[in-house]
Amino acid sequence: MSINPLPPPREPTGLGRLPVARWFLIMGLVAGVVLLAGIVIAMMFGSRARALARAPGVAEQLDQLNMVLIVLFAVMLxxxxxxAFIIRFAVLKPIDQLAQQVRTVAAGDFDHTLHVDRPAELAVLSSHVDSMRRRIVSxxxxxxxxxxxxxxxxxxLEQFAYVASHDLQEPLRKIASFTxxxxxxxxxxxxxxxxxxxxYAVDGAKRMQLLINDLLDFSRVSRVTGGKTTVDTGKTLDTALDNLSATIEDTEATVTRDELPAIRGNRVQLTQLFQNLVENAIKFRSEASPRIHIGATRSGDMWEFSCSDNGIxxxxxxxxxxxxxxxxxHPRDVYPGTGIGLALCRKIVEYHGGQLWLDGDAEGRGATFRWTLPAAGDDDA
Structure with missing residues (x-):
């Protein structure tokens, strides 16, 4: 199995920038220089003592001392x-092998086994890391x-919902019409x-037809074939308001807007998004005439839209x-509808790669819904 590689590791800082092998080499050189300097100094003091000594036995003892120092230096060397050989083959080489294996796994080959034979501590560590790798892969x-x-x-399920709801239309029409x-x-x-x-029978059949039509709309969101293009959201809002012109006139609603941007999306679905949100704001109005504002602000690669009203x-x-x-x-006799409007809006927004939520911290009366949509690229614009 091969998946996307992990991001590169962070560069070490401070003294950690030096590899372990260089630390051992530096410390070995320092220890050798100190030992050699100690032997040279000891021999120099011995030569000076021999020159100052008068007894013949003293020179002989100093020669023996020099011999012992030479032998000691050879043994230490x-x-x-x-x-150095033990550290190289028992520590540094296994660490390098384990590091190479870890780099292979980090590069994306998550089936690569992590294993070193020595020393015991690294063998145990490699087995634990490999066990963790196997669990993660599993x-x-x-x-x-x-x-x-x-x-x-x-x-x-989407296919079933589409087919079932489509095939149920004709029987319901017959039930309503023949009744x-x-x-x-x-x-x-x-x-x-x-x-x-x-x-009751006719009313139930009509409500079932509304539910089926809404279910068809809901199942079509991820089945669109028109694709995504650069869409002027101002024009899509105009289309939505034209579709709601009779409702807006009857309720004396006022819809204001910011300057709306161009985004990357599906024109039909975005029109349906604006239409559902505005219609929802008009439906759940208070005693005052509905006042609705559509806003938009840029946030990185996304545009954040808002729909605020003065309703309940x-x-x-x-x-x-x-x-x-x-x-x-709310009861159906108070506020008509099937209860699918906001679910459809969220599915449309998520299909476009954004998010839709209720702003619980918004000021003033009414409700404020916010959603994000991807901005159109410079080439598209």
Whole structure:
């Protein structure tokens, strides 16, 4: 298995910039120079003592002392050479092997085994690191398999929702139309309770059609074929407001805006996004005439949009629930709808690589929704 390599390691600072081998070499040279200097100084003092000594036995003892120092130097030299070989082959070389193996893994080959035979401490360390590598690789593979299975399952669910909701349209039309025909043809023979039952059946069929249409819109978000282009969000807002012109006129709503930018996205879906948010602000209005403001500010590679209104607002404890599909906070007879509008808006924004949330810290009455969308590149603009 080979995946993206890890980022390069940070450069060492201070004394840590020198490799261990250079530290051993420097310390060995210093120790050798000190030992050699000590022997030379001892021989110099011996020569001076021999010149000052009168007894013949003193010179002989000094010669023996010099011989002992020479032998001691030779033994220390041999010991130092042996220690250097031991450090080189028992410590430095295994460390270099382990470092090379770690670099191979860090470069992206996560199946590469980490193992050194000596010394015992490095062998234990390498086994622990390799065990950690195996667990990480196993968890990564499991997560990758689960993500693939989730993508497949989501695709099948979207396909099922699309096909099922599409195929249910015609039976519902027949139920509604034939029930209405039944009332028209035999209305004079039916009592009030039978007419009420017919009304319930027709109303239920129409509401089911609304739910199915919303479900179709929801399933189409990730199935669009138009692709993404550079979109002027000001024009998409104009289109959304034209679609809502009758509602805006009836409610005497006022919609203001900042200068809206060009972003990278799907024109149809962005129009639906603005239309749903503005329509939502008008629907949940207070006693005063709706006042809605659409804002936009640049934040790095993204544009942060906002939709603020002076309506009834949303309590912060429902900030997550309102984005769930078919979730409603109010009875259907008070505020009509299927409860899918904000869920559809969030799916559209996430499809474009952004985020949608309720701003619980916004000032004033009403609700403020914020969302991010990727800015159009210079080439696209």
């Amino acid at each position: 041999a010991f130092g050479i042996a220690l 968890a990564w593979r499991m997560a990758d398999d689960q993500a693939e299975e989730l993508r497949r399952s989501n695709g099948e 209405q025909m039944l009332e028209q043809r035999y209305g004079s023979e039916l009592d009030e309770r039978a007419k009420q039952y017919i009304h 607002g949303v309590e912060s404890k429902y900030a997550d629930r309102i984005f769930l599909i078919f979730q409603r906070l």
